[in-house]
Amino acid sequence: MERQDATVNKLEFRNICLQRVLFLDGATGSNLMKAGMPAGICPEKWILEHEDVMLKLQQAYVEAGSDVIYAPTFTTSRLKLREYGMEENQEDMIRRLVAISKKAAGDHAFVAGDITMTGVQLAPIGTLDFEDLIDVYKEQIRFLVNEGVDLLVVETMMSLQETRAALIAAKEVCDLPVLATLTFEKDGRTLYGTDAETAVITLQSLGAAAVGANCSTGPDQMAALIERMTEVATVPIIAKPNAGMPCLNQDGTTGYSMEAEEFAAQMQQLIAAGASIVGGCCGTDPEFIRKAKTEWEQNKNAVHAFARNHESAHLNRNGKKIHYLTSERKTVAFTTDSNFMVIGERINPTGKKKLQAELREGTLSMVSSFAMEQEEMGATFLDVNMGMSGIDEKSMMLRALDEVTSVSNLPVSIDSSHVDVMEAALRRYPGRALINSISLESEKCEPLLELAEKYGAMAILLPLSDDGLPDTFEDKVQIIETLLKKAQVHGLQKQDIIIDGLVMTVGANPEAAANTLKTFAYCKERDIATTCGLSNISFGLPERSYVNASFLTMAIQQGLTMAIANPSQRLLMSSAFASDLLLHKENADLQYIEYTDKMKERDAIEAQKSASTAKAVLPVKEATANLLEAAEDTASSAVPQHLLGIYDAVLKGRKSDISSLTQELVEAGTDAEEILNQALMPAIDDVGKKFEKGKYFLPQLINSAETMKNAIAVLEPHLAAKRTGDELPTIVIATVKGDIHDIGKNLVALMLKNHGFRVIDLGKDVDRELIIETAKKEHAAVIALSALMTTTMLEMKEVVALAKEEGLTCKIIIGGAVITEDYAVEIGADGYSKDAAEAVVVVKRLLNL
Helix, strand or coil, X not given: CCCECCCCCHHHHHHHHHHCCEECCCCCHHHXXXXXXXXXXXXXXXXXXXXXXXXXXXXXXXXXXXXXXECCCCCCCHHHHHCCCCHHHHHHHHHHHHHHHHHHHCCXXXXXXXXXXXXCCECCCCCECHHHHHHHHHHHHHHHHHCCCCEEEEEEECCHHHHHHHHHHHHCCECCCEEEEECCCCCCECCCCCEHXXXXXXXXXXXXXXXXXXXXXXXXXXXXXXXXXXXXXXXXXXXXXXXXXXXXXXXXXXXXXXCHHHHHHHHHHHHHHCEEEECCCCCCCHHHHHHHHHHHHCCCCCCCHHHXXXXXXXXXXXXXXXXXXXXXXXXXXXXXXXXXEEEEEEECCCCCHHHHHHHHHCCCHHHHHHHHHHHHCCCCEEEEECCCCCCCHHHHHHHHHHHHHHHCCCCEEEECCCHHHHHHHHHHCCCCCEXXXXXXXXXXXXXXHHHHHHHCCEEEECCCECCECCXXXXXXXXXXXXXXXXXXXXXXXXHHEEEECCCCCCCCCCCHHHHHHHHHHHHHHCCCEEECEHHHHHCCCCCHHHHHHHHXXXXXXXXXXXXXXXXXXXXXXXXXXXXXXXXXXXXXXXHHHHHHHHHHHHHHHHHHHHHHHHHCCCCCCHHHHHCCCCCCCCCHHHCCHHHHHHHHHXXXXXXXXXXXXXXXXHHCCCCHHHHHXXXXXXXXXXXXXXXXXXXXXXXXXXXXXXXXXXHHHHHHHHHHHHCCCCCCCEEEEEEECCCCCCHHHHHHHHHHHHCCCEEEEXXXXXXXXXXXXXXXXXXXXXXXXXXXXXXXXXXXXXXXXXXXXXXXXXXXXXXXXXXXXXHHHHHCCCEECCCHHHHHHHHHHXXXX
């Protein structure tokens, strides 16, 4: 199907947002539950059987002042409807659901087609391919567009990558404005570890018309998030909070802590914090929207943040352009005055025979090792290049990106000479990437600039043309200016561009260094960031490191922003930190001291390792080489030397290494219980500690848990042979009736299994009777319950009540995004866990283990 014209285009929507605060509607689900919708059914099916209820609710929102109402198409993706056996009805359901909203809106409000997560996890954590997810969203969006929605909203998203998939799908189907909101945990990050700033930068770069937060918290707790989003936003910021936090009403139903009047007052604080599109989520109703809008209108002369700040966005206090690159879990912001940065060059098979051999075998352990090592040694970004013969470069690039993003938080520079490989990588990468690079070569210049525009990437512009290398500095400047003009046509501004100085060897051209330094100075004067392939300057010369380091100090003085280099080269890095110190850059003194201290610590660790290796009973494999974690963060010092490889593989989530490492140790005579108790258990415990401290996030936690699972699979036959019958207790785990979310539940089950518990996982949407029956039959010591929605958390109370009624003495623990410790106490549960790592601790405490 061809792209379709928008009824409201993005520019018109932006202009509306500049003029006034837009008010969205409030909750749908909690109001339908009040109207009689039972838990555990397909909500869209119930709505179509009770159209008058939905129509009345949405008309009330329009009358209350909502400028935009959400069509009740929240879970009408094919994958969601499949859970109810209704995927064949998708098109008809969307048609009828949108018709209800259009009738309610009339000429008084816009209708937004509502989209959310599918409930199926993306690879590599889950099984769903990224392109398949885009297709699922495209299908839903086409049906929404066909029915005449005015805009699209992607809401209640926990995964930045899934939000990206929805945005890409929308771009390829229509021109409608897309609003995107994610739901954030108490620590200010999504379930997958994305912080507020990273979400905004990534999604606005990709083309979202507005970005923000919905659900999870009340307006008071959301204000700090909105402030952080506003600081980096060039688009309107959305705030759609709950009516406070969920709680139990006196009649036993689920309620919320905030009334309409208090909600309305606090919404003004959200507007003051920067939100210019506001509404309500769980627990709100038309009265909440009415009071919030009335209070705003009484003070409507105040200029809201988007109207006030949109022209000065991405400028620092000195008027310098701020550049942003992101991974899924980290943003790097810099200007042309920032401290020098390194783009780590090592993930590149050129000249690396071992890496080439590994890639031909289809393994990526060196890629993950290089990523972790370069981050440890001070790289700010990672360059990823899979260009070599004998492999499918596109496929390997996608696999390498999955590997790198699972073990490192650093943003990525994508390096390929093939346009199709570049597009595949930009499409898949879960952040805002850097294209390395775009030259003036006619065959690839326009296609690559189009990719930068479509996927919101930054780009390195290389002053090279069809005529080859520029002969003089003036020729280089002319190519740079031409490239800048072409980039601007495609929407790239100075903050989206880095100029490569095009370093040539002084061995062939004595003026090479001087010309390149002039290029850096020229760009710095124009507030344009710069980079270079640093080691080219010394090609063909002896003792190259001295030439490279000297050139680097001169280049930094002339304004070089970053360089592609190996951060493990100590002379180079020390020279860079010293140069920033001497130029009196911000915090450069502290960074220099931290780096030198880090190198001393590294030397001490390496010396200790060398001494220990000489006394080791078993040889230590290469996988132990990257043990550079600080002692306060890990227990690696207590792990026997010959088990460090196993410990490190679990800590770093190296799934491809662990089976062979474990098998090698077993074959060498190491006891299986020793491997389990002295390497695997300490490693997974340290992973939990890192997760607790916010140093690890869900992807790392899952990777490490899966890595340990693979090791235990090797050990299991040996452990089984030694068992005496005394096993750890049985745990029955389930997501409660009516709730079809299982990401957190699955991880809790995996972590408990890794700690030796017998776990019976009943899945999701499980009847309370089955949970209790299974607990009885299996003599469970613990029942673990999960719920992600406020509309299903009440079912936990019913399970607890039934367990007591049936005389069960087992402990019951609960958890999930909407669950609190207070709620656990209220319903009589024995324990509460906020995440998978804590679940193990809670279970052991309750069972006195």
